[in-house]
Amino acid sequence: MRISVAADSKDGVAERVVSELRRRGHEVVTHGALSEEERDDWAWASELAARDVREGRADQAVVCCWTGTGASIAANKVPGIRAALCVDAYTADGARKWNDANVLALSLRLTSEVVLDEILDAWLAGRPSADSADVANISHLDEI
Numbered sequence: 001m002r003i004s005v006a007a008d009s010k011d012g013v014a015e016r017v018v019s020e021l022r023r024r025g026h027e028v029v030t031h032g033a034l035s036e037e038e039r040d041d042w043a044w045a046s047e048l049a050a051r052d053v054r055e056g057r058a059d060q061a062v063v064c065c066w067t068g069t070g071a072s073i074a075a076n077k078v079p080g081i082r083a084a085l086c087v088d089a090y091t092a093d094g095a096r097k098w099n100d101a102n103v104l105a106l107s108l109r110l111t112s113e114v115v116l117d118e119i120l121d122a123w124l125a126g127r128p129s130a131d132s133a134d135v136a137n138i139s140h141l142d143e144i
């Protein structure tokens with residue numbers, strides 16, 4: 001997959017997201033502090049990664065900031081984006097299964113390297129549920 005990664009600081013966890021995704025064979029594009037773009041604040045960096053997904057330059061994105069909240073809020077402002085702030089593998093699995101999330105938001109403060117690897121395992125293996133209630137919920141997001 002092609003995955004866009006954004007962060008507002010060149011934190012070790014953010015750098016590990018990039019290296020882990022590449023190690024797993026994904027093509028990675030970077031934004032914000034990870035690419036030394038002029039504007040690396042969370043709202044700008046996260047928007048660029050979300051737009052990569054929206055406009056077909058990436059299949060998915062990972063957006064990071066200290067709490068993860070700002071990065072997820074910014075990504076969710078882009079139409080068609082379903083960004084989920086995930087703190088563990090269970091949440092990441094549910095985000096893919098029940099929410100068909102296309103953007104993973106991470107807290108650089110909370111996410112240890114071990115938990116990050118578990119989150120990425122769950123996120124990358126996850127598939128959207130075909131259950132009619134789940135499909136209806138996702139469809140309704142576009143109607144809201």
Ligand SMILES: O=C(CO)[C@H](O)[C@H](O)COP(=O)(O)O
Pocket residue numbers: 008041042065066067068069070071
């Ligand atoms: O978590 C965040 C936003 O939700 C930011 O990472 C946090 O506000 C720190 O930003 P800055 O380093 O620019 O002060």
